Amino acid sequence: MAHVERMPADVRQDYEAIDAENRQYKQILKDIIRHRLEPDKLDQLLSQCDMDAVSDVSEKDKPGQLVPIINKVTAGYPAEFDDMGYPVGFADDYVRCPDIHDPNAFAVRVVGDSMQPKFAEGDVVIFSPKADVQNGDDCFVRLTMPHETTFKRVFFGEEAELRLQPRNDMHPPIIIDRSRVNGLYRAVSHYQKL
Numbered sequence: 001m002a003h004v005e006r007m008p009a010d011v012r013q014d015y016e017a018i019d020a021e022n023r024q025y026k027q028i029l030k031d032i033i034r035h036r037l038e039p040d041k042l043d044q045l046l047s048q049c050d051m052d053a054v055s056d057v058s059e060k061d062k063p064g065q066l067v068p069i070i071n072k073v074t075a076g077y078p079a080e081f082d083d084m085g086y087p088v089g090f091a092d093d094y095v096r097c098p099d100i101h102d103p104n105a106f107a108v109r110v111v112g113d114s115m116q117p118k119f120a121e122g123d124v125v126i127f128s129p130k131a132d133v134q135n136g137d138d139c140f141v142r143l144t145m146p147h148e149t150t151f152k153r154v155f156f157g158e159e160a161e162l163r164l165q166p167r168n169d170m171h172p173p174i175i176i177d178r179s180r181v182n183g184l185y186r187a188v189s190h191y192q193k194l
Contacts (some may be wrong), residue, residue: 004117005039016094019167020066027103064098067126069107095124097189102128105188108140108151115151122193125151142183143176150174154184 055149095107107126110119115138119125127140139154152174153162162181164174 013093016066020068020094020137023066040132044194050174053085065100065105066094066095067100067105067107069093069095069109069124070106073115095126095191097126100126100128100129100189102188104129110151114168114171116168118167119190120193124191124193125187126190127157128193129183129185131186133184133186138187140183140187141181142185143180143181144182147182164191 091168097105105126105128107124110121110123112127113123114137119138125138131137133154135155136153138151140149140151141154142149150164152166155163155165156178157163157175160178162176162178164176166173
């Protein structure tokens with residue numbers, strides 16, 4: 001991890017992008033091998049690809065998962081969101097997260113001031129789709145009709161209401177019907193912009 005952190009930014013970005021892509025290719029190959037190849041052909045394929053089907057590196061020794069930064073999310077009124085057409089796990093930029101073990105984790109840059117003082121504009125927040133969401137959690141909220149996203153604390157109200165609560169007292173809460181929620185992803189890590 002220390003060697004990666006000391007790399008020049010442009011080299012590190014290329015290294016991390018290639019590393020993320022290689023891990024995805026390895027996983028694809030592992031899935032193909034598990035389901036479609038006879039065991040006697042496995043060694044032959046691995047020797048041609050120069051890959052190991054099972055990693056010798058334990059989770060604690062890995063330098064951290066690369067999480068794609070997929071776009072920006074408004075910390076204000078819900079706004080239209082675009083994942084820029086990237087498939088899950090791919091992006092133009094990545095952030096390394098040593099304690100994340102969710103292959104579908106994603107990151108976004110914060111825009112706006114409604115989540116201040118904890119989250120400022122330009123901060124990178126990592127979300128995990130497999131993390132449980134509780135009352136008061138900071139979440140990436142994906143809405144339908146129209147397709148919008150926002151970053152707020154969530155509180156489950158009576159019946160079918162969901163309150164989207166900003167951290168900044170200068171912004172009012174937003175009450176929506178839960179039927180509009182297309183995705184609710186809890187923040188699991190946070191990198192502050194210096």
